[in-house]
Amino acid sequence: MSNAIATHIQLASRPTGWPTQDNFRSEQITYPEPQAGQVRVRNEFISVDPYMRGRMSESRSYVAPYQIGETIAGGAIGRVIESAAEEIPVGSVVLHQHGWSDIVQGEAADFRVVPEIPGLPLSVRLHIMGMTGMTAYVGLTAVAQMKQGDTVFISGAAGAVGTAAGQIAKLLGASRVIGSAGSDEKVALLTEKYGYDAAFNYKDAPVREQLAAAAPEGIDVYFDNVGGDHLEAALDALNTGGRAALCGAISGYNSTERAVGPDNMVNMITRGLELKGFTLGSYLHLAPEFTEKMTGWFSQGQIAYDETIVEGIDHTVDAFLDMMNGANTGKMLVKVS
């Protein structure tokens, strides 16, 4: 065993509005040889996710803000290259939350060994078979209480959660699934690849108008990844007894203005609507149920996915910024070469 030099991407300053390269810095870290109980992991894929923007600010949230000078924590998958922990031998594939780095070393308890399944790329553990897929599943089932025959609207539908949610909704018996996305290419993909019954480009015309046209009978469930005008449009379209799972609000993440709330909250009273915000942390007890369902669907070829892959740890910030700008289709990942 030996020392190792790792590259970590750290928060250099807190972004105001849209983050820039200047808010981050690359640091070389020298690890001594692993102490008893530690492992050293070379990452293969790193996840960049919308929720990370929230942690870059100092405000109260469900997880602590990143500290200046701290490596950006988040999901990653890699392979153990040195081990001083019996339970995790060299060669093991591990998921962890150590985030934006090429090599990371720490206590074995921080790393979760996942089985290598032939034909299953490691990367899907960071999205459709991992937290992203489970977020979509939990949002539709436990949060929004989707029922067979429901009409479902999903915003940010071409993103990692959205592409999963559309397919899961159909597999669970939704009668009609409608999605919104930010380019014509993405819109085409939604109906051609992801089983959406209808989709629109939110940049073409007001969401309210486009959603009303796509759902003339209204919607029963809304899966919100966007917030803002999308949530407002959904509050107009939701039928009596309708339910919304609020998963993300990317439209406002980089705004420095006062967010404009929906002008039609009163619909919630007259139609008995329910809005429920959630983060996956409150639903981890559903992991076995999700894994069983998703493994079944996946093995039967019923799940499509896309990855937008940026190569090289040095391009992690590019990947994050591109993802915030909507440059990805499906899951945005960094492949650590």
Next chain:
Amino acid sequence: MSNAIATHIQLASRPTGWPTQDNFRSEQITYPEPQAGQVRVRNEFISVDPYMRGRMSESRSYVAPYQIGETIAGGAIGRVIESAAEEIPVGSVVLHQHGWSDIVQGEAADFRVVPEIPGLPLSVRLHIMGMTGMTAYVGLTAVAQMKQGDTVFISGAAGAVGTAAGQIAKLLGASRVIGSAGSDEKVALLTEKYGYDAAFNYKDAPVREQLAAAAPEGIDVYFDNVGGDHLEAALDALNTGGRAALCGAISGYNSTERAVGPDNMVNMITRGLELKGFTLGSYLHLAPEFTEKMTGWFSQGQIAYDETIVEGIDHTVDAFLDMMNGANTGKMLVKVS
């Protein structure tokens, strides 16, 4: 049996913004003698309620809008003065939805006989022992899932629903109940008569600041009668897992401007909050449970109430307008002399 001349208050035109006397007119109606199956009722008390403002507009709602030239429908209680229906003899006390009139005549099925209980004024059937009290009960229990030990915030706390909700919350084990109202007299009444632990005048300073000061540890449940800045303040104060029952939004009922939605909807995601709108119609199955509980509390002297009574059918519109302006404490009623 004979003819009768009745005074009915009807909608003359749809209000834009705040209603005025000009939106209503008084009509004399001549009833022939009751036909078989009909009863004639002389009202004793008429209810004027915030939700009626919604029905004066033409927009989609949970009940049909009032039509121009139609008597304003709503809750009333009176006594049968002529009867051609065996099941409802003369002298019976009946609740009905025929609304703003001194005398009304119709099918017996439209009238519900209620027992006269010594010491129980008829008027309370229109509020604390009726729909208003049940709205407060259902909102706290079935909708907001209030638990023992919760801190509860109630807006419009000095109104008919609010005075009931504060007391019920305490009786159900809330550890701390906070209320907002629009005058210092009402605020004093909340803590002195209605068992609120803290109360503030929303006109004194921003609701956000006053609520934060009154609930330094945050709130668990919000019962919303007001909407607007109150809902926004509650979304800041709600603790992780907090729930809000949206019952009314009187702050926006008479606005002709675009309603300003909460600027902090994103809190719903980070804290896993739940907002649920409701109208009593979806919870009528809880009427026996409510009646049992409320009768018990009432008979043990655990329930206080106020009535603001306007005398004379000709002042019904005054009573309605005063209620919309917050001139009432507790339930606003018209006593038909």
